[in-house]
Amino acid sequence: MxxxxxxxxxxxxxxxxxxNTAADVRYAAEEMLADLKLPSLNVEHVSDWLGDGTDKLIHRILSRKIDGSVPDPVFRLGSALFLKAYQRRNHVSxxxxxxxxxxxxxxxxxxxxxxxxxxxxxxxxxxxxxxxxxxxxxxxxxxxxxxxxxxxxxxxxxxxxxxxxxxxxxxxxxxxxxxxxxxxxxxxxxxxxxxxxxxxxxxxxxxxxxxxxxxxxxxxxxxxDEQPRAKKPRARRKTSTQSARERR
Known part of the structure; x- marks a missing residue:
C-alpha cells in the first residue's frame, strides 16, 4: 500500500x-419467490450470494446455486418482481x-x-x-x-x-x-x-x-500510518583487538 x-x-x-442491506434483499427475495409460487429460501444463503450485482443474485436465488442460472423468461419475470419488492421496501432495514x-x-x-x-x-x-x-x-x-x-x-x-x-x-x-x-x-x-x-x-x-x-x-x-522503511544495519565499530589483528 x-x-x-x-x-x-x-x-x-x-x-x-x-x-448492511442483507435484510432488505432477503425480504425482496422471499416476496419474489412467493409471487412465483416457489418454495421459500433458506435465508442464510442470501448473504453468501451478494456481491455480484442484482442479475446474478436473482439467478442464484431462483436456481438455488451460486453458479446457477435460469431461462431468460424466468429471469426477466423474477427480476421485475424482485426489483419491485426491493424498491417498495425502501431500505427500511x-x-x-x-x-x-x-x-x-x-x-x-x-x-x-x-x-x-x-x-x-x-x-x-x-x-x-x-x-x-x-x-x-x-x-x-x-x-x-x-x-x-x-x-x-x-x-x-x-x-x-x-x-x-x-x-x-x-x-x-x-x-x-x-x-x-x-x-x-x-x-x-x-x-x-x-x-x-x-x-x-x-x-x-x-x-x-x-x-x-x-x-x-x-x-x-x-x-x-507511514510504512516504516527498513533501517540499514550500522557498521560495527572495530575493537582495538580486531584492529591490531588486521595490522599483523
Whole structure:
C-alpha cells in the first residue's frame, strides 16, 4: 500500500462494507419467490450470494446455486418482481455498519476525495446513501450502469481515477469481497477489506488484501500510518583487538 502522503482518494464498496442491506434483499427475495409460487429460501444463503450485482443474485436465488442460472423468461419475470419488492421496501432495514460514520467524517475533514463503486444500479445506490445521510461525503457514485463492466473488472476504479484526475495507484479500494481485491489488483490500487463483508461465506483473508479491519473506524488511522522503511544495519565499530589483528 502507498504511504499516506501518496494516497489521493478512497473508493468504497457499498453493500457489505458501508451498509448492511442483507435484510432488505432477503425480504425482496422471499416476496419474489412467493409471487412465483416457489418454495421459500433458506435465508442464510442470501448473504453468501451478494456481491455480484442484482442479475446474478436473482439467478442464484431462483436456481438455488451460486453458479446457477435460469431461462431468460424466468429471469426477466423474477427480476421485475424482485426489483419491485426491493424498491417498495425502501431500505427500511438498511443500516450503516459500526464505525462507518466516524470514518467518513474524519476523511471528509481531511479533504480526502471518496467514491462509491458498486455493482448496484447507480440510482439505487444514490437513494440508499441519501436515505442513510452519507451521500454528501462522496464525490462520485458509480454503479454498474455507469461502467462497461462491473467488479471484479477494474473499470470502476479506473473511471474514478480518470474523473478525479489522479493515477489509479494513488487510490485505495476499501471493500469486503474477493471481487474488490481482484479489481484493486487489476487497477494497481491498494486493497483494504473489512472482516464482515459479503464474501460468499469465505474469510476475506484468503484473498490476501493489504489489510483486514474489523471496523472502518480504524481506517483513517491505518491510512495515516507511514510504512516504516527498513533501517540499514550500522557498521560495527572495530575493537582495538580486531584492529591490531588486521595490522599483523
Amino acid at each position: 502507498l504511504p499516506a502522503t501518496e494516497v489521493k482518494a478512497v473508493v468504497f464498496e457499498l453493500d457489505g462494507t458501508l451498509v 438498511a443500516a450503516l455498519y459500526p464505525g462507518v460514520e466516524a470514518c467518513l467524517r474524519q476523511l471528509t475533514r481531511k479533504k480526502v476525495p471518496m467514491v462509491v463503486v458498486t455493482n448496484q444500479a447507480t440510482s439505487l445506490a444514490n437513494d440508499l446513501l441519501t436515505q442513510l445521510g452519507i451521500r454528501n461525503h462522496f464525490a462520485l457514485v458509480l454503479g454498474k450502469d455507469a461502467l462497461q463492466e462491473p467488479k471484479p473488472s477494474p473499470d470502476g476504479l479506473l473511471e474514478a481515477a480518470l474523473l478525479l484526475h489522479i493515477n489509479p495507484d494513488q487510490i485505495v479500494m476499501v471493500g469486503g469481497s474477493v471481487n474488490d481485491v481482484n479489481a484493486a489488483r487489476a487497477a494497481g490500487c491498494g486493497a483494504v477489506c473489512v472482516s464482515y463483508g459479503y464474501n460468499y461465506g469465505v474469510d476475506i483473508r484468503y484473498a490476501a488484501p493489504d489489510a483486514v479491519l474489523d471496523t472502518l473506524a480504524d481506517f483513517p488511522t491505518y491510512l495515516e
